[in-house]
Amino acid sequence: MSKPETIETLRARIAYEKARTGYPEGFPALPEIPAQRYVSPKFYQLELTRLWQKTWLYAAHKEQFPEVGSYVAFDGVPGMPIIVVRTDDGFAAFYNTCAHRGGCLVTEKEGHCPGKRLVCGYHAWTYDFEGKLIGVPDQRDFANLDKSKRGLTRVRCEAWGNWLFINADPEASPLADYVRRIAPQLEQFDLDSLVLIDRYSYDCACNWKILMDAFAENYHFVSVHRGTVGLPGPKCAVEHRGTVMALYENGHSRNILPWNDGFEPRESASEETGFSMGMGGIADIETVGPIPRTFITAFTCFPNLTTPVYANGFPLLLFWPTGINTSRMDVVWMGMPHGEAQLPDAWKEKIAQFNVILDEDLTYLPSVQKSAESPAFRSVLVNYQERRIYHAHEQIDRVIGPDLIPPHLRVEPVLAGAIE
Ligand SMILES: [Fe+2]
Structure with a gap:
């Protein structure tokens, strides 16, 4: 890393930029x-x-989650409907997509999930805040249901100050590493x-x-x-x-x-x-x-x-x-x-x-x-x-x-x- 940046070092760089009469030497x-x-x-x-x-995306401010169960539906990118929810020990994010027939778990932009449960609005399949499928109405009518295989699809969610970021790539490096230069x-x-x-x-x-x-x-x-x-x-x-x-x-x-x-x-x-x-x-x-x-x-x-x-x-x-x-x-x-x-x-x-x-x-x-x-x-x-x-x-x-x-x-x- 170069020498520490100060008002003086920046003023010198500003002076250089102002005084230039051509393209900066050495710059590609x-x-x-x-x-x-x-x-x-x-x-x-x-x-x-x-x-x-595959990148970290700002999703919400922590203030948008006044209590455990508060959620924000992220809709910034087509094909990425995501719900961020406040849990007992932090925040979790999932695709807002039920593992039954793709219903949206929540349809409002912000709200509250009672009982620490995410309940699909379509057929009331119910998930806990780990994304585990814990409730299926009329379960007797499914011949091939393995509930352990039909949880929600998890999305990474990490905080930078009060800002919550999400990343749909499970392999992504931590948010803190990603932004370490700024x-x-x-x-x-x-x-x-x-x-x-x-x-x-x-x-x-x-x-x-x-x-x-x-x-x-x-x-x-x-x-x-x-x-x-x-x-x-x-x-x-x-x-x-x-x-x-x-x-x-x-x-x-x-x-x-x-x-x-x-x-x-x-x-x-x-x-x-x-x-x-x-x-x-x-x-x-x-x-x-x-x-x-x-x-x-x-x-x-x-x-x-x-x-x-x-x-x-x-x-x-x-x-x-x-x-x-x-x-x-x-x-x-x-x-x-x-x-x-x-x-x-x-x-x-x-x-x-x-x-x-x-x-x-x-x-x-x-x-x-x-x-x-x-x-x-x-x-x-x-x-x-x-x-x-x-x-x-x-x-x-x-x-x-x-x-x-x-x-x-x-x-x-x-x-x-x-x-x-
Ligand atoms: Fe502008």
């Missing part, structure tokens, strides 16, 4: 990404069966203490990667966000050309975006745009160190979680495939407890301001999907500022297994030497 040129990765049914099927079913940097946010502040979702008419890619680079700020964070000229809040990115193992990454010189966004709205970051009036997470207080810092946890972390609370942005050309973004805000029955005005303001930026992306991106379905869309050419996108594509192939991907759909791996 990024090959074209085949366009078909965004629109091919074959590639979409590989993602469903080989990517989503977890220490998020520790300062006291993840065990953060509560749910607000949750909402957007349906989006584009492939999940078109959506996700837009949150992995700042190159589009000057156009899509020219009314907010990309205001042209010296009054712009941020300096996207000074961005410092870090690529980590397992497809994770970090984005550090400097404020523009002399810009004080924390208190008031910009005179030019009326836009502010809504930073005032919300309880700080006191343990947050200097880096996220000095630069706009965001982490990506592969494959589909991006979080811009602010010292007074922040959103998880989750990108889910709902079809080959549709997706859903969940926005899950976390912060210190505010003690009010209603969301305080300062929080409403912060969230509303953030949503202005989201709306700019969400309004634009469906047009990208339309054009991506045309024969003119042959490949994606990403630049150095967009390298987190290429990094994620390389990891998608590593998880799927390159041998399973037809050669014309693969990306060429070039970034191994750039991983920090």
Whole structure:
């Protein structure tokens, strides 16, 4: 590992990025990404069966489980209906699929299973919280029923602070290993203490990667966000050309975006745009160190979680495939407890301001999907500022297994030497 990172070492990297007059020396040129990765049914099927079913996915916040028996139905990925349930000693996850005739065990998004039992809504087959089949009505009428062979299909479920992740791959390495390169940097946010502040979702008419890619680079700020964070000229809040990115193992990454010189966004709205970051009036997470207080810092946890972390609370942005050309973004805000029955005005303001930026992306991106379905869309050419996108594509192939991907759909791996 290199020397410890400080405000000074980051400022030096920012200065280097700002001063560059050409492509960074020694950084690999990024090959074209085949366009078909965004629109091919074959590639979409590989993602469903080989990517989503083999990676750690954020499923819920512990607060969504007030008591033993509380459950959350995860519906982020087609073909992966999963139920997460609070048990006596933690959490368990299973496919929400009865071993009789495939009925759903639960049909609500959240709820409570009485008596520590999961009971299928179709014929009332009953399972315990280990997934064992313990009750079959009219059992006398089955000639070949071995209850020990008809339990629920278990899914891994592990916690990172108050966040519960699932993984349908029984062979996956533990969640703590998976996130070891980003977890220490998020520790300062006291993840065990953060509560749910607000949750909402957007349906989006584009492939999940078109959506996700837009949150992995700042190159589009000057156009899509020219009314907010990309205001042209010296009054712009941020300096996207000074961005410092870090690529980590397992497809994770970090984005550090400097404020523009002399810009004080924390208190008031910009005179030019009326836009502010809504930073005032919300309880700080006191343990947050200097880096996220000095630069706009965001982490990506592969494959589909991006979080811009602010010292007074922040959103998880989750990108889910709902079809080959549709997706859903969940926005899950976390912060210190505010003690009010209603969301305080300062929080409403912060969230509303953030949503202005989201709306700019969400309004634009469906047009990208339309054009991506045309024969003119042959490949994606990403630049150095967009390298987190290429990094994620390389990891998608590593998880799927390159041998399973037809050669014309693969990306060429070039970034191994750039991983920090
Ligand atoms: Fe954007």
